[in-house]
Amino acid sequence: MAPSSKSQREDNKQKPAKKTRDNVVKLLSRGKISGQLTHRHFRKLPPRVCVSLKAIVDEEFLRAGHIFLGFTKCGRYVLSYTSYCGEDDFSFYIYHLHWWEFNIHSKLRQVWQVRLFTGEEIYSDLFLTVCEWPSDRSKIIIFGFNTRSSSSMLMHLMMSDENNRDIYISVVAMPPFHPCADCNELAASARPGSSAQCLRHGFMLNTKYQVVYPFPTFQPAFQLKKDQVVLLNTSYSLVACAVSVHNAENDQQESDQVLYCRTEPQLGSPKTFRSPSSSPERKPAPHCEDLAKNPSSLLSCDHAMLINEVKDSASDIFRKAHEQKCITLEAKAESKRSEQRDTSPVAGPSRQMEGKRSDPGEAQDDPRCHIPQSQSSSSVTVQPEGPGTDLGYVNYTKLRYCMEPQGSAEPETEYEDDKILLPFTVTDLRGRRLHALRGESKVQGQYVTVEQLTLDFEYVINEVIRNDAAWSKQFCSFSDYDIVILEVCSEMNQVVINIGLLLLAFPTPEESQTRPNTYHTSLKVAWDLNTGAFVTVAVGDLTEVKGQTSGSVWSSYRKTCVNTVMKWLVPENSTRYINRMTNEALHKGSSLKVLPDSDRYTWIVL
Template sequence: MAPSSKADKDHKQKQRKHKEHVVKLLTRGKLSGQFSQRLFRKLPPRVCVPLKNIVSEEFLRAGHIFLGFTKCGRYVLSYTSDCGEDDDFSFYTYHLYWWEFNLHSRLKQVHHVRLFAGEEIYSDLYLTVCEWPNDRSKIVIFGFNTRCSSSVLMNLMMSDENNRDIYITIASMPPAAPCTQCSPPPACLEHGYVLNSRYQVVYPFPTFQPAFQLKKDQVILLNTSYSLVACSVSLCPDQQQSSQILYSRGAAPAESASSRDSSSPPSPGRAPPSPGRPPSSPGRAQAALRVREFAADLFRRSQGGGREEGGEKEAPLSLALCVSPGYVDDKVQLPFSVTDLKGRNLQPVTGEHSGQVHTVCVEQLTLDFEYLINEAIRSDAAWAPLFCSFSDYDVVILEVCPDTNTVMINIGLLLLAFASSEEEHCRPNTYHSNLQVSWDLNTGLCCTVGVGNLTEVKGQTSGSVWSSYRKSCVNTVMKWLVPESSSRYINRMTNEALHKGSSLQVLADSDRCTWIVL
């Protein structure tokens, strides 16, 4: 028997080293909870499906942009954006599509919704589509513009580039199994409701943090530049009495939901801060009472919507409701419009409602930043006697604990303060500092965790200050980071590649080792 050639020996040695390398990477990933993307750059051809083989050419010509797989692996999502025939004087309309995926057949379109309905969108949006860790009943779509466009319409309408529009759609998912109430269409409320909202943020624009903002199933944390809004969306089939905002499909002509559920959002530009605690008033006492009633039920229902592994519901939380909530501003809430799949407004329901039909429940708890900053400085900052006023701030979420419903935030501050309380007739200097605050979503109460020292700002622009501040926040987050279990990740799909003038190479379903090659 002839001895093996040197080439054969080298090939076998390379194979053995590759196997050892793969085992090491798998072991490392098991320990850290994260796998290197290099490990799965190449997959066998039998699990790689070319997109052109499973979708008709007409849909590609119609401008469908494919985003990726849903968390369950059953659907592939795409969207279209249409700005009409005249790009300069037409508004954009967006639609999101669900395609049922089967490895051995063509994609089948099973569901679609119009995104951001009712809004006049004058530029192409950056889109991010997200799913909660365990809530498979609905999906969240964030859209925002950067106000950098050559559109004549946009330039005519917008003169202030310090504002950025944020658009939100929360849409129910199609049924996982055949639903008798959805056949024939229109779909039942459980699988056929859409929530839309819009607000503006100002410079320094809040960072988008889906890993934290959607960490609690069924709850969205929204940073509006002026406040942090915890918004809970759930389906309520049971009869109950509460102060929640409820929507139901009824026979009577529907009223616009946003005209009933909240007041208008704050006007662009931050108002000068008003130091000190506002005087007590009957309106504020009633607001606190509503918050107490609201907090008792806010996350009770959201506990029942998401399921942990094994299918068991999370246990309901017990609340400390005898304490009056602090740092809660009932006046600043986001207006939501709630519709069915055909865009018809659902009817707002107040007070007690019938348990015979499903209702969509939208609840909000709001943390007012400027009031919180003043109170935290007055009560907890050692340099409070030197403090004059703050000129700007930037809020970053550091952590969210879904089990205790606690949110940890870091507030970066640009402020004016005196160098020393002993000097007379001196002018205040500009300083940078930060406040670390925990917010209890069960009660609405805040607690100051830490107060930074005053660091004088010399020759720095606000942009460089906020850039350094956000880098420090990233470092803090990375120190605290604990990898989630494989089932509790937040699925995230974006059209970022499109805005960079390129395209995704593949749509990957890593859980089931399936790729769609674009």
């Protein structure tokens, strides 16, 4: 029926507008419930909260090649970086990160500048990701990895082996809002024009390592979920690194240890473990199957509404897993001692950190062949006493760095073994290298503590197969593996990883074949950062690989992992989230449109 009057036509025209207002209200209500808003419904902001980059940055800085990344979590600073490479084909790249103080009513003011990845010879343009921890505002971390898109002759000379990829990491102190008492004390005694930052506001840590194919995925949402700690997948091990700054005079009552700090297991005593070796054909316990199907019990640790429920359910899961899936550490130690009495010790396999992984199937008859040799240097290795510390598959070290005492002539002989430890260098912002303290040496003033807790992948794979796989009698050897972090529970210091595995195994007797076939499977494992112990969560079935390349196998495996994570993903907390800035747009040949500060509803328009 056609409208019979002008007023009716006007009423009909107003109805869509009313519907739009209702939708916005509903969206805001859903955002309060879920903790997440969809930004596509709010693409435009009022002009009063938008500012053009050209209006707040002098033209000389733009011509100098500054690439602006975004806002820090506090909203006070905007970050940019510059890269420089010489004009010839044999020049290395140099990267600098810049902090700019932001005020919407005035131009950006540069307040901080550091050189990234100091001391490293970078031969290609890097993908950069700058991240901040959920609540730790004292420092930021920068990840960089090389690409193969460069036509540089130097890159092709350096990257003769395409199975390798270099990973560069810098951890840099954030500039203080206001100078602290230590900064003021240094400023009073410093020469005019020189920088005067205390160590808490003026340290920098650098490291570099190589990963091999299939290259580990970068997952900042999980790798940085625990404040002060970063999880690094080196292709051979999972390394939990903790970086913290302390003051010997003020922090006498505080421990400077973040990782491996409990001598007793957090979830159940290891003395209640029961050996599963008598029933190798059994399937994973029902609670492990439930966890594999419904990992959301570990995904919501940081969500305020579910945190108590998660603690209870996760505690129950891991307590049962401890009881049903692990042998007692005492029995394990006794078994090792008896084996050592009967046979000569077998050394662990050497790691080729700059090539492909070694084939672990050559000595499968002896389960000790994959146990890494523990460090003998007591000067850098800290081994807390108590049950749960005699673990062949973990290594823990702690070093404390401080400015070298005046007049000290002690040579710098820092212990570095990249097969066990990542090689860290710690400096102040002027590039002066900090001195690594040995053992329990006393320190005065401020110092940086760097901890490393390392989980050996190959040992874990062998232990899980031997003790928990129903198909362990069919197993011959594994040729390659890929590790994906499924979840990190920062409240309980638990890390859940999925190990994708390519292996050789004999078919079942029913298949009437005598030669081994290639199979793919996955192992879910939970690692405790307090005790260093791991437990098996689930063991997958064997799936025969027929006519597939390793690339297609790993691509399918990672899609499965992504689907698992996304299916049970809990939105990040509005305040406890990992802030990420990247130069991905630059590598795609484009530019960001805006730099949003979502917490304060401010945009810089590029």
